[in-house]
Amino acid sequence: xxxxxxxxxxxxxxxxxxxxxxxxxxxxxxxxxxxxxxxxxxxxxxxxxxxxxxxxxxxxxxxxxxxxxxxxxxxxxxxxxxxxxxxxxxxxxxxxxxxxxxxxxxxxxxxxxxxxxxxxxxxxxxxxxxxxxxxxxxxxxxxxxxxxxxxxxxxxxxxxxxxxxxxxxxxxxxxxxxxxxxxxxxxxxxxxxxxxxxxxxxxxxxxxxxxxxxxxxxxxxxxxxxxxxxxxxxxxxxxxxxxxxxxxxxxxxxxxxxxxxxxxxxxxxxxxxxxxxxxxxxxxxxxxxxxxxxxxxxxxxxxxxxxxxxxxxxxxxxxxxxxxxxxxx
Numbered sequence: 001x002x003x004x005x006x007x008x009x010x011x012x013x014x015x016x017x018x019x020x021x022x023x024x025x026x027x028x029x030x031x032x033x034x035x036x037x038x039x040x041x042x043x044x045x046x047x048x049x050x051x052x053x054x055x056x057x058x059x060x061x062x063x064x065x066x067x068x069x070x071x072x073x074x075x076x077x078x079x080x081x082x083x084x085x086x087x088x089x090x091x092x093x094x095x096x097x098x099x100x101x102x103x104x105x106x107x108x109x110x111x112x113x114x115x116x117x118x119x120x121x122x123x124x125x126x127x128x129x130x131x132x133x134x135x136x137x138x139x140x141x142x143x144x145x146x147x148x149x150x151x152x153x154x155x156x157x158x159x160x161x162x163x164x165x166x167x168x169x170x171x172x173x174x175x176x177x178x179x180x181x182x183x184x185x186x187x188x189x190x191x192x193x194x195x196x197x198x199x200x201x202x203x204x205x206x207x208x209x210x211x212x213x214x215x216x217x218x219x220x221x222x223x224x225x226x227x228x229x230x231x232x233x234x235x236x237x238x239x240x241x242x243x244x245x246x247x248x249x250x251x252x253x254x255x256x257x258x259x260x261x262x263x264x265x266x267x268x269x270x271x272x273x274x275x276x277x278x279x280x281x282x283x284x285x286x287x288x289x290x291x292x293x294x295x296x297x298x299x300x301x302x303x304x305x306x307x308x309x310x311x312x313x314x315x316x317x318x319x320x321x322x323x324x325x326x327x328x329x
Contacts, residue, residue, distance in 0.1 A: 005093035009053060010046040013037055016087045028232075033080060040065060040077045050088055055098045062107045071108030078107050118269040120276075120324055122256045123148070127325040134253035135246070138203050139212050139221060140229045142196045147266040148273075149193040149321055150314070151288050153180065154223040154263040161209045165189075165197055172197075174289075185289045188311040190318020192325075227263060234260050270317060277316050283309045 006012040021030050044061040045053055058081060065074035078099075085097045118126065130141055146157055156174050164173045172187040179185050189197065200211040210220040232246060233254035267288070274284050287310050 005050065005091075006088075007049065008046065009048050009050065010042055012050060012088055012093070013042065013046070013084060016084050020087055036073075036077060036080060040073075041081065050085075050094050053085075053099070055102060058099045059102060059106065062102070066108055074108040075104050078102060078104065116259065116261055116265040116268070117272045118148075118256065118261060118265065119258065120273070122258055123269065123273075123321070123324050125256060126254070129254055129256075132253065133249065134233055135250045136229045136233065136254075137215075138199060140226050142199045143212070143226050143263070144230070144266060145321075146193060146196045147263050148270040149190060149196065149318055150187050151267050151270045152187065153267065154226065155180075158212045158223050158226065159220050160211050162201070162211060163209070165201070165211070167194055167197065167201075170194060179289060181289050183289075186307065186310075187287075188307075188314045190315050190321075192318035192322045193314070223263070230254060230262065231260075273320060274313055274317050277320060279313045279316065280309075283313050286310055287313055 006015055017030065017034065021033060025033070041061065044064075045057065048057075062074050062078055062081075065071075065077060081099050082097075082102075085094065085099050088094050089097045126144070130136065130144055143154070143157060146152065147154065150157075150172065152172075152174070156179050159178055160172070160174075164175070165171075166173075167189070170189045172189055172193075174185040174187065176183045176185075187193075197211070205211070205213045208218060212221045212226075213219075214221045214225075233251060234256075235246075235251045271284050271288060274287065275281070
C-alpha cells in the first residue's frame with residue numbers, strides 16, 4: 001500500500017480530502033472540514049513534514065482553541081487530526097500515529113450535556129413551520145411530534161414496528177432489546193400521540209412491519225436520515241449555507257428563535273413541559289425510562305404505581321401539546 005509520502009501536512013490534507021473525505025462525506029460536510037482545517041490546523045502545521053508533527057506540537061495548536069474559549073471546537077479539530085493521521089498511517093507514510101494518544105480530556109474535556117429545549121412559543125412555531133412548505137417527509141413530520149409527546153429516543157422510535165403499537169389500548173411497547181435501559185418499556189399514548197402514529201399507519205409501507213420504513217431498502221429509516229432533514233432546514237445565510245441544495249425558503253424553514261435543535265432536544269422539551277405542568281420529577285423519570293438504582297422488589301412496586309401515574313402524565317402532556325398546536329393552526 002505504501003506510495004510516495006506527501007512532503008507536508010498540507011499535502012497530506014489535500015490527498016486525504018480527495019481520496020477519502022470526498023468518498024465518505026457529503027459535500028457540505030467536506031466543505032465544513034476544509035474550513036476548520038484552514039482556520040485551526042494548516043496555518044500552524046501545514047508546512048511541517050509528517051514526522052515533525054509530534055504529540056506536544058498537536059496539543060499546542062489544540063490548546064490555542066481552548067484558550068480562545070472554543071473547547072467543543074477543539075475536540076472536533078482533534079477528531080479531524082486523528083482521522084487524517086490514521087489515513088497517513090494506513091498508507092504507511094508514517095511509522096506511528098503519535099496524535100492517536102491524545103484524548104478529549106486533555107483538550108476540551110468531555111462534551112457538555114445538552115440543555116436545549118423548545119419553549120411553548122417555539123413549539124407553537126414549530127407546528128406551523130413543520131406543517132408549512134418545509135419539504136420534510138411524512139415520516140420526519142411524525143417523528144418530531146412522536147418524540148416530543150412520548151419522550152422516546154430517536155433510536156427507539158425509528159425501529160418501531162406495527163405490532164408494538166396498540167391504538168385500542170393506547171400503548172406503545174418498546175422491547176428491552178430496543179431501548180437503552182434494557183427492559184420492556186410501555187408508553188401510554190395520548191390522543192395527540194396516537195394521531196401521529198395514525199399518520200404512519202396510514203402511510204403505504206409495501207407490507208413492511210416498520211412504521212418508519214426506509215424508502216431505499218426494506219429496513220427501517222436511520223436516525224441519521226431523520227436528523228439530516230431537520231438539520232439542513234435550520235441553515236443560515238453564510239457562504240456555506242448558500243451552497244445548500246435546498247432552495248432559500250426551505251433551508252431556513254425549521255429555524256427557531258432559540259437556536260438549532262435536534263430530536264434529542266425534543267425529548268428534553270417534552271420532559272420540561274411535563275415539569276411546567278406540575279408533574280413530579282420521579283414520574284417524569286419513569287416516562288423517560290431512566291434506570292432506577294432501587295432494589296428489584298421496589299422496582300416491581302414502582303412499576304405498578306408509575307404505570308398509572310405515567311398515563312396521567314402523558315395525557316396531560318398530550319392535552320397541552322394539542323392546546324399549543326391548535327392555537328397556532
